[in-house]
Amino acid sequence: MTELEYLQRVTATRPQRMRWWREARFGMFIHWGLYSQLGRHEWAMNRERIPVAEYEQLADTWHPAERPAREWARLAVRAGMKYMVMTTKHHEGFCLWNTRQTDYNAMKHGPGRDLVREFVEACREFGLRVGFYYSLMDWHHPDGANCARDEAARRRFLDFTQGCVRELCSNYGKVDILWYDVAWPLQTAELWESVKMNTMVRELQPDIIINNRSLLDEDFGTPEEHVTPEMAGRDWEACMTFNGSWGYMPSAIDWHSVREVISMLRTAAGGQGNLLLNIGPRPDGSVPEEAYQRLIPVGQWISQNGEALYGLVDRADGRMESMPTGGWTLKGHTAYYWCHRWPGRELAIGGLQTEVLRASLLATGQPITFEQTENRLVLKDLPESSPDRIAGVTVIKLECASEPRQVLGMGCVVL
Ligand code: JFZ
Numbered sequence: 001m002t003e004l005e006y007l008q009r010v011t012a013t014r015p016q017r018m019r020w021w022r023e024a025r026f027g028m029f030i031h032w033g034l035y036s037q038l039g040r041h042e043w044a045m046n047r048e049r050i051p052v053a054e055y056e057q058l059a060d061t062w063h064p065a066e067r068p069a070r071e072w073a074r075l076a077v078r079a080g081m082k083y084m085v086m087t088t089k090h091h092e093g094f095c096l097w098n099t100r101q102t103d104y105n106a107m108k109h110g111p112g113r114d115l116v117r118e119f120v121e122a123c124r125e126f127g128l129r130v131g132f133y134y135s136l137m138d139w140h141h142p143d144g145a146n147c148a149r150d151e152a153a154r155r156r157f158l159d160f161t162q163g164c165v166r167e168l169c170s171n172y173g174k175v176d177i178l179w180y181d182v183a184w185p186l187q188t189a190e191l192w193e194s195v196k197m198n199t200m201v202r203e204l205q206p207d208i209i210i211n212n213r214s215l216l217d218e219d220f221g222t223p224e225e226h227v228t229p230e231m232a233g234r235d236w237e238a239c240m241t242f243n244g245s246w247g248y249m250p251s252a253i254d255w256h257s258v259r260e261v262i263s264m265l266r267t268a269a270g271g272q273g274n275l276l277l278n279i280g281p282r283p284d285g286s287v288p289e290e291a292y293q294r295l296i297p298v299g300q301w302i303s304q305n306g307e308a309l310y311g312l313v314d315r316a317d318g319r320m321e322s323m324p325t326g327g328w329t330l331k332g333h334t335a336y337y338w339c340h341r342w343p344g345r346e347l348a349i350g351g352l353q354t355e356v357l358r359a360s361l362l363a364t365g366q367p368i369t370f371e372q373t374e375n376r377l378v379l380k381d382l383p384e385s386s387p388d389r390i391a392g393v394t395v396i397k398l399e400c401a402s403e404p405r406q407v408l409g410m411g412c413v414v415l
Helices: 003-024 052-056 069-079 115-125 151-170 194-204 258-270 289-308
Strands: 026-030 083-089 129-135 177-181 237-240 274-279 326-331 334-339 347-350 356-361 369-373 376-380 394-400
Touching: 003 129, 003 194, 003 274, 026 069, 026 129, 069 083, 069 115, 069 289, 083 115, 083 151, 083 177, 115 129, 129 151, 151 177, 151 194, 237 258, 258 274, 258 289, 258 326, 289 334, 289 394, 356 369
Parallel strands: 026 083, 026 274, 083 129, 129 177, 237 274
Antiparallel strands: 326 334, 334 394, 347 376, 356 394, 369 376
Protein backbone atom coordinates (compact mmCIF):
# COMPACT_ATOMS: atom_id res chain seq x y z
CA MET A 1 0.00 0.00 0.00
CA THR A 2 1.37 3.45 -0.84
CA GLU A 3 1.50 6.14 1.83
CA LEU A 4 -1.23 8.05 -0.03
CA GLU A 5 -3.52 5.01 -0.13
CA TYR A 6 -2.85 4.43 3.57
CA LEU A 7 -3.57 8.08 4.38
CA GLN A 8 -6.84 8.02 2.41
CA ARG A 9 -7.99 4.86 4.20
CA VAL A 10 -7.10 6.16 7.67
CA THR A 11 -8.75 9.53 7.01
CA ALA A 12 -11.97 7.92 5.81
CA THR A 13 -12.43 5.89 8.99
CA ARG A 14 -11.23 8.49 11.47
CA PRO A 15 -14.57 10.12 12.51
CA GLN A 16 -16.08 6.79 13.49
CA ARG A 17 -12.90 5.57 15.23
CA MET A 18 -12.30 8.82 17.09
CA ARG A 19 -15.81 9.48 18.36
CA TRP A 20 -15.43 7.81 21.79
CA TRP A 21 -12.01 9.47 22.23
CA ARG A 22 -13.31 12.95 21.35
CA GLU A 23 -16.08 12.50 23.90
CA ALA A 24 -13.82 10.98 26.58
CA ARG A 25 -11.59 14.07 26.98
CA PHE A 26 -9.55 12.85 29.95
CA GLY A 27 -7.14 9.91 30.35
CA MET A 28 -4.50 8.58 32.72
CA PHE A 29 -0.92 8.07 31.57
CA ILE A 30 1.11 5.46 33.45
CA HIS A 31 4.91 5.41 33.36
CA TRP A 32 6.14 2.30 35.17
CA GLY A 33 9.29 0.26 34.54
CA LEU A 34 12.71 -0.69 35.85
CA TYR A 35 13.48 3.04 36.22
CA SER A 36 10.75 3.25 38.88
CA GLN A 37 13.12 1.42 41.24
CA LEU A 38 15.72 4.15 40.90
CA GLY A 39 13.21 6.94 41.53
CA ARG A 40 15.37 9.38 39.59
CA HIS A 41 13.24 9.93 36.41
CA GLU A 42 12.69 7.51 33.52
CA TRP A 43 15.71 8.95 31.69
CA ALA A 44 18.16 8.07 34.50
CA MET A 45 19.89 5.39 32.39
CA ASN A 46 20.68 8.00 29.74
CA ARG A 47 21.24 11.07 31.90
CA GLU A 48 23.52 9.20 34.34
CA ARG A 49 25.18 7.10 31.63
CA ILE A 50 24.44 3.90 33.58
CA PRO A 51 26.16 1.02 31.73
CA VAL A 52 23.71 -1.48 30.20
CA ALA A 53 25.17 -4.40 32.18
CA GLU A 54 24.65 -2.47 35.44
CA TYR A 55 21.17 -1.29 34.50
CA GLU A 56 20.04 -4.79 33.48
CA GLN A 57 20.41 -5.92 37.09
CA LEU A 58 17.25 -3.92 37.84
CA ALA A 59 15.31 -6.53 35.84
CA ASP A 60 15.84 -9.12 38.60
CA THR A 61 15.29 -6.83 41.57
CA TRP A 62 11.87 -5.61 40.38
CA HIS A 63 9.10 -7.33 42.35
CA PRO A 64 5.83 -5.41 41.92
CA ALA A 65 2.93 -6.03 44.30
CA GLU A 66 -0.08 -8.01 43.15
CA ARG A 67 -2.13 -6.47 40.33
CA PRO A 68 -1.38 -2.77 41.04
CA ALA A 69 -3.15 -1.83 37.80
CA ARG A 70 -6.47 -2.30 39.61
CA GLU A 71 -5.50 0.55 41.97
CA TRP A 72 -4.67 2.78 39.01
CA ALA A 73 -7.93 1.93 37.25
CA ARG A 74 -10.00 2.53 40.38
CA LEU A 75 -8.36 5.94 40.83
CA ALA A 76 -8.76 6.80 37.14
CA VAL A 77 -12.49 6.16 37.34
CA ARG A 78 -12.79 8.23 40.52
CA ALA A 79 -10.90 11.04 38.78
CA GLY A 80 -13.31 11.10 35.85
CA MET A 81 -10.82 9.59 33.43
CA LYS A 82 -12.12 7.40 30.59
CA TYR A 83 -8.99 5.65 29.34
CA MET A 84 -5.51 4.66 30.44
CA VAL A 85 -2.24 4.48 28.49
CA MET A 86 0.58 2.43 30.03
CA THR A 87 4.24 2.09 29.03
CA THR A 88 4.65 -1.40 27.56
CA LYS A 89 8.31 -0.66 26.77
CA HIS A 90 9.99 2.65 27.53
CA HIS A 91 13.39 3.79 26.23
CA GLU A 92 15.15 1.44 28.69
CA GLY A 93 14.05 -1.43 26.45
CA PHE A 94 12.51 -3.61 29.16
CA CYS A 95 9.27 -5.20 27.92
CA LEU A 96 6.43 -5.37 30.43
CA TRP A 97 4.73 -8.20 28.53
CA ASN A 98 5.50 -11.85 27.72
CA THR A 99 7.28 -11.20 24.45
CA ARG A 100 9.13 -13.64 22.19
CA GLN A 101 11.26 -10.82 20.78
CA THR A 102 13.63 -10.62 23.76
CA ASP A 103 14.17 -12.28 27.14
CA TYR A 104 14.48 -8.78 28.65
CA ASN A 105 10.90 -8.90 29.77
CA ALA A 106 8.68 -9.07 32.84
CA MET A 107 7.85 -12.75 32.38
CA LYS A 108 11.48 -13.89 32.32
CA HIS A 109 12.74 -11.65 35.12
CA GLY A 110 11.78 -10.20 38.50
CA PRO A 111 8.02 -9.71 38.05
CA GLY A 112 7.63 -13.25 36.66
CA ARG A 113 4.34 -12.38 35.05
CA ASP A 114 2.77 -10.42 32.18
CA LEU A 115 2.23 -6.88 33.52
CA VAL A 116 0.56 -5.73 30.30
CA ARG A 117 -2.04 -8.45 30.61
CA GLU A 118 -2.76 -7.33 34.18
CA PHE A 119 -3.10 -3.75 32.96
CA VAL A 120 -5.57 -4.74 30.22
CA GLU A 121 -7.63 -6.84 32.64
CA ALA A 122 -7.82 -3.94 35.09
CA CYS A 123 -8.92 -1.52 32.36
CA ARG A 124 -11.66 -3.92 31.32
CA GLU A 125 -12.77 -4.56 34.90
CA PHE A 126 -13.22 -0.85 35.50
CA GLY A 127 -14.68 0.03 32.10
CA LEU A 128 -11.70 1.99 30.83
CA ARG A 129 -10.40 2.05 27.26
CA VAL A 130 -6.97 0.43 26.73
CA GLY A 131 -3.92 2.35 25.52
CA PHE A 132 -0.42 0.99 24.91
CA TYR A 133 2.60 3.31 24.96
CA TYR A 134 5.50 1.91 22.95
CA SER A 135 8.91 3.59 22.69
CA LEU A 136 10.53 3.18 19.28
CA MET A 137 13.80 4.36 20.79
CA ASP A 138 15.47 1.50 22.63
CA TRP A 139 18.61 1.94 24.73
CA HIS A 140 18.99 -1.80 25.41
CA HIS A 141 18.63 -3.47 22.01
CA PRO A 142 22.07 -4.00 20.39
CA ASP A 143 20.81 -2.45 17.14
CA GLY A 144 18.87 0.35 18.79
CA ALA A 145 21.45 2.97 17.87
CA ASN A 146 23.51 1.58 14.99
CA CYS A 147 20.32 0.89 13.03
CA ALA A 148 20.84 4.44 11.77
CA ARG A 149 24.27 3.58 10.37
CA ASP A 150 24.05 -0.06 9.34
CA GLU A 151 21.37 -1.45 6.99
CA ALA A 152 21.53 -4.98 8.37
CA ALA A 153 21.12 -3.56 11.89
CA ARG A 154 18.16 -1.48 10.73
CA ARG A 155 16.53 -4.59 9.29
CA ARG A 156 17.05 -6.52 12.53
CA PHE A 157 15.78 -3.63 14.66
CA LEU A 158 12.70 -3.10 12.48
CA ASP A 159 11.92 -6.83 12.65
CA PHE A 160 12.22 -6.59 16.45
CA THR A 161 10.05 -3.45 16.58
CA GLN A 162 7.38 -4.83 14.28
CA GLY A 163 7.44 -8.13 16.17
CA CYS A 164 6.80 -6.33 19.46
CA VAL A 165 4.01 -4.20 18.04
CA ARG A 166 2.42 -7.22 16.38
CA GLU A 167 2.36 -9.08 19.70
CA LEU A 168 0.83 -6.12 21.52
CA CYS A 169 -1.89 -5.82 18.87
CA SER A 170 -2.53 -9.59 18.69
CA ASN A 171 -2.39 -11.04 22.19
CA TYR A 172 -4.49 -8.74 24.42
CA GLY A 173 -7.88 -8.45 22.76
CA LYS A 174 -9.15 -5.05 21.69
CA VAL A 175 -6.57 -2.28 21.96
CA ASP A 176 -8.03 1.22 21.66
CA ILE A 177 -4.92 3.42 21.47
CA LEU A 178 -1.36 2.91 20.24
CA TRP A 179 0.85 5.66 21.67
CA TYR A 180 4.26 5.58 19.95
CA ASP A 181 7.12 7.58 21.37
CA VAL A 182 10.49 9.00 20.30
CA ALA A 183 11.27 7.79 16.79
CA TRP A 184 15.06 8.07 17.33
CA PRO A 185 17.50 7.40 15.67
CA LEU A 186 15.83 6.84 12.28
CA GLN A 187 14.84 10.19 10.83
CA THR A 188 11.87 9.41 8.58
CA ALA A 189 8.65 7.36 8.47
CA GLU A 190 10.15 5.59 5.47
CA LEU A 191 13.20 4.45 7.41
CA TRP A 192 10.93 3.25 10.23
CA GLU A 193 8.60 1.54 7.70
CA SER A 194 5.80 3.27 9.61
CA VAL A 195 3.18 2.84 6.88
CA LYS A 196 3.88 -0.90 6.72
CA MET A 197 3.88 -1.22 10.53
CA ASN A 198 0.73 0.82 11.08
CA THR A 199 -1.05 -0.96 8.22
CA MET A 200 -0.37 -4.16 10.13
CA VAL A 201 -1.61 -2.56 13.34
CA ARG A 202 -4.85 -1.44 11.70
CA GLU A 203 -5.43 -4.85 10.14
CA LEU A 204 -5.13 -6.41 13.60
CA GLN A 205 -7.04 -3.61 15.37
CA PRO A 206 -9.37 -1.92 12.82
CA ASP A 207 -10.78 0.62 15.31
CA ILE A 208 -7.50 1.58 16.92
CA ILE A 209 -6.35 5.19 17.04
CA ILE A 210 -2.65 6.00 16.67
CA ASN A 211 -0.72 9.11 17.75
CA ASN A 212 1.74 11.12 15.65
CA ARG A 213 5.02 9.78 17.04
CA SER A 214 5.87 7.15 14.40
CA LEU A 215 6.61 10.14 12.13
CA LEU A 216 3.20 9.93 10.46
CA ASP A 217 0.49 12.43 11.43
CA GLU A 218 -1.97 9.60 12.05
CA ASP A 219 -4.98 10.35 14.26
CA PHE A 220 -3.88 12.93 16.82
CA GLY A 221 -1.10 15.32 17.77
CA THR A 222 0.68 15.12 21.13
CA PRO A 223 1.73 18.47 22.66
CA GLU A 224 3.84 17.54 25.65
CA GLU A 225 3.98 19.40 28.95
CA HIS A 226 1.87 22.22 27.52
CA VAL A 227 -1.85 22.36 26.75
CA THR A 228 -1.88 24.09 23.39
CA PRO A 229 -4.68 23.50 20.87
CA GLU A 230 -3.46 22.38 17.46
CA MET A 231 -4.94 23.78 14.26
CA ALA A 232 -8.72 23.53 13.91
CA GLY A 233 -9.80 20.17 12.57
CA ARG A 234 -6.76 18.32 13.93
CA ASP A 235 -7.34 16.10 16.95
CA TRP A 236 -4.82 16.54 19.74
CA GLU A 237 -4.08 15.33 23.23
CA ALA A 238 -1.84 17.20 25.67
CA CYS A 239 0.26 14.78 27.73
CA MET A 240 1.24 16.25 31.07
CA THR A 241 3.22 15.12 34.05
CA PHE A 242 1.86 15.90 37.48
CA ASN A 243 5.25 17.01 38.81
CA GLY A 244 7.79 17.26 35.98
CA SER A 245 8.76 13.57 35.94
CA TRP A 246 6.97 10.82 34.01
CA GLY A 247 8.55 8.05 36.05
CA TYR A 248 8.38 7.80 39.83
CA MET A 249 10.61 10.50 41.35
CA PRO A 250 10.01 11.34 45.02
CA SER A 251 12.28 14.38 44.82
CA ALA A 252 9.94 15.92 42.24
CA ILE A 253 7.79 17.67 44.81
CA ASP A 254 6.16 20.43 42.76
CA TRP A 255 2.82 18.82 41.88
CA HIS A 256 0.15 20.62 39.84
CA SER A 257 -2.78 21.69 41.99
CA VAL A 258 -6.42 20.69 41.60
CA ARG A 259 -7.15 24.11 40.12
CA GLU A 260 -4.32 23.73 37.62
CA VAL A 261 -5.64 20.35 36.49
CA ILE A 262 -9.12 21.84 36.04
CA SER A 263 -7.56 24.68 34.06
CA MET A 264 -5.80 22.14 31.84
CA LEU A 265 -9.13 20.40 31.27
CA ARG A 266 -10.82 23.67 30.37
CA THR A 267 -8.09 24.54 27.86
CA ALA A 268 -8.25 21.05 26.38
CA ALA A 269 -12.04 21.03 26.01
CA GLY A 270 -12.08 24.64 24.81
CA GLY A 271 -9.74 23.61 22.00
CA GLN A 272 -11.49 20.31 21.14
CA GLY A 273 -8.57 18.34 22.59
CA ASN A 274 -7.85 15.79 25.31
CA LEU A 275 -5.73 15.72 28.43
CA LEU A 276 -3.59 12.68 29.25
CA LEU A 277 -2.39 13.23 32.82
CA ASN A 278 0.45 11.07 34.08
CA ILE A 279 1.15 9.24 37.30
CA GLY A 280 4.43 7.46 37.95
CA PRO A 281 3.69 4.57 40.31
CA ARG A 282 6.25 3.46 42.89
CA PRO A 283 8.28 0.29 42.08
CA ASP A 284 5.66 -1.90 43.79
CA GLY A 285 2.97 -0.25 41.65
CA SER A 286 1.38 1.78 44.43
CA VAL A 287 0.26 5.32 43.68
CA PRO A 288 1.90 8.30 45.42
CA GLU A 289 -0.40 10.01 47.92
CA GLU A 290 -0.01 13.34 46.13
CA ALA A 291 -1.83 11.90 43.13
CA TYR A 292 -4.80 10.85 45.27
CA GLN A 293 -4.88 14.25 46.99
CA ARG A 294 -5.45 15.87 43.61
CA LEU A 295 -7.28 13.36 41.47
CA ILE A 296 -10.06 12.63 43.97
CA PRO A 297 -11.15 16.30 44.18
CA VAL A 298 -10.78 16.63 40.41
CA GLY A 299 -13.15 13.70 40.01
CA GLN A 300 -15.59 15.20 42.49
CA TRP A 301 -15.54 18.48 40.58
CA ILE A 302 -16.08 16.69 37.26
CA SER A 303 -18.99 14.72 38.72
CA GLN A 304 -20.74 18.09 39.23
CA ASN A 305 -19.56 19.86 36.08
CA GLY A 306 -18.86 17.12 33.54
CA GLU A 307 -21.46 18.46 31.10
CA ALA A 308 -19.08 21.33 30.37
CA LEU A 309 -16.17 18.92 29.74
CA TYR A 310 -17.24 15.63 28.20
CA GLY A 311 -18.86 14.95 24.84
CA LEU A 312 -18.43 16.54 21.45
CA VAL A 313 -17.49 20.17 22.04
CA ASP A 314 -17.03 23.12 19.70
CA ARG A 315 -13.85 25.18 19.59
CA ALA A 316 -14.07 28.21 21.86
CA ASP A 317 -10.87 29.83 20.68
CA GLY A 318 -11.67 31.96 17.64
CA ARG A 319 -15.31 32.36 18.72
CA MET A 320 -15.04 33.56 22.30
CA GLU A 321 -12.65 36.01 23.94
CA SER A 322 -10.31 35.58 26.87
CA MET A 323 -11.72 36.94 30.12
CA PRO A 324 -9.99 37.90 33.41
CA THR A 325 -12.39 35.84 35.55
CA GLY A 326 -12.72 32.62 33.58
CA GLY A 327 -12.67 30.60 30.36
CA TRP A 328 -15.14 29.06 27.90
CA THR A 329 -16.20 25.71 26.58
CA LEU A 330 -18.93 25.45 23.97
CA LYS A 331 -21.52 22.92 22.85
CA GLY A 332 -23.97 23.93 20.15
CA HIS A 333 -26.05 26.87 21.44
CA THR A 334 -24.70 26.55 24.99
CA ALA A 335 -21.68 28.32 26.47
CA TYR A 336 -20.07 27.21 29.74
CA TYR A 337 -18.16 29.87 31.61
CA TRP A 338 -15.59 28.29 33.97
CA CYS A 339 -15.26 31.11 36.50
CA HIS A 340 -12.11 30.65 38.56
CA ARG A 341 -11.92 34.23 39.95
CA TRP A 342 -15.28 34.87 41.54
CA PRO A 343 -16.29 38.54 41.18
CA GLY A 344 -18.94 38.65 43.93
CA ARG A 345 -22.61 39.53 43.56
CA GLU A 346 -22.40 40.52 39.86
CA LEU A 347 -20.49 39.27 36.83
CA ALA A 348 -20.38 41.33 33.64
CA ILE A 349 -19.47 39.73 30.32
CA GLY A 350 -18.92 42.09 27.42
CA GLY A 351 -19.15 41.54 23.70
CA LEU A 352 -21.63 38.66 23.57
CA GLN A 353 -23.23 38.74 20.12
CA THR A 354 -25.75 36.07 21.01
CA GLU A 355 -29.03 36.35 22.88
CA VAL A 356 -28.91 34.51 26.22
CA LEU A 357 -32.16 32.69 26.94
CA ARG A 358 -31.26 31.20 30.32
CA ALA A 359 -28.37 31.42 32.78
CA SER A 360 -27.74 28.95 35.60
CA LEU A 361 -25.16 27.42 37.90
CA LEU A 362 -24.23 24.18 36.13
CA ALA A 363 -23.57 22.16 39.27
CA THR A 364 -26.96 22.82 40.84
CA GLY A 365 -29.15 24.05 37.99
CA GLN A 366 -29.96 27.13 40.08
CA PRO A 367 -31.18 29.90 37.74
CA ILE A 368 -29.23 33.17 37.58
CA THR A 369 -31.01 36.45 36.94
CA PHE A 370 -29.41 38.59 34.25
CA GLU A 371 -29.76 41.67 32.12
CA GLN A 372 -28.48 41.74 28.53
CA THR A 373 -27.95 44.76 26.36
CA GLU A 374 -26.37 44.93 22.94
CA ASN A 375 -22.82 44.58 24.21
CA ARG A 376 -23.14 43.54 27.80
CA LEU A 377 -24.46 40.64 29.85
CA VAL A 378 -24.73 41.26 33.58
CA LEU A 379 -25.33 38.26 35.81
CA LYS A 380 -26.95 39.48 39.01
CA ASP A 381 -27.76 38.36 42.57
CA LEU A 382 -24.87 35.92 42.59
CA PRO A 383 -23.55 34.40 45.81
CA GLU A 384 -20.91 36.57 47.49
CA SER A 385 -18.29 33.82 47.15
CA SER A 386 -17.72 31.11 44.57
CA PRO A 387 -20.38 28.40 45.02
CA ASP A 388 -17.86 25.68 44.09
CA ARG A 389 -16.35 24.47 47.35
CA ILE A 390 -14.04 21.88 45.74
CA ALA A 391 -11.73 24.09 43.72
CA GLY A 392 -13.34 27.53 43.59
CA VAL A 393 -14.14 27.00 39.91
CA THR A 394 -17.85 27.61 39.31
CA VAL A 395 -19.30 26.86 35.89
CA ILE A 396 -22.06 29.17 34.65
CA LYS A 397 -24.22 27.72 31.91
CA LEU A 398 -25.54 30.15 29.30
CA GLU A 399 -28.21 28.72 27.02
CA CYS A 400 -28.34 30.92 23.92
CA ALA A 401 -30.63 31.48 20.95
CA SER A 402 -27.84 30.50 18.55
CA GLU A 403 -24.21 29.50 18.55
CA PRO A 404 -22.44 31.68 21.13
CA ARG A 405 -20.04 34.30 19.85
CA GLN A 406 -18.12 37.02 21.67
CA VAL A 407 -16.36 39.99 20.09
CA LEU A 408 -14.38 42.46 22.20
CA GLY A 409 -11.22 43.53 20.36
CA MET A 410 -8.97 46.24 21.76
CA GLY A 411 -11.29 49.25 21.85
CA CYS A 412 -13.97 50.20 24.34
CA VAL A 413 -17.56 51.39 24.20
CA VAL A 414 -17.90 54.84 22.59
CA LEU A 415 -20.33 56.83 24.76
C1 JFZ B 1 9.00 11.40 25.73
C2 JFZ B 1 9.82 10.50 26.65
O1 JFZ B 1 11.19 10.77 26.46
C3 JFZ B 1 9.43 10.75 28.08
O2 JFZ B 1 10.17 9.94 28.94
C4 JFZ B 1 7.91 10.47 28.24
O3 JFZ B 1 7.68 9.11 27.96
C5 JFZ B 1 7.15 11.38 27.28
C6 JFZ B 1 5.67 11.10 27.30
O4 JFZ B 1 7.61 11.19 25.94
O5 JFZ B 1 9.34 12.76 26.00
C7 JFZ B 1 9.90 13.48 25.01
C8 JFZ B 1 9.68 13.22 23.70
C9 JFZ B 1 10.26 14.02 22.72
C10 JFZ B 1 11.07 15.07 23.11
C11 JFZ B 1 11.31 15.32 24.45
C12 JFZ B 1 10.71 14.52 25.41
N1 JFZ B 1 11.67 15.91 22.11
O6 JFZ B 1 11.39 15.70 20.91
O7 JFZ B 1 12.40 16.86 22.48
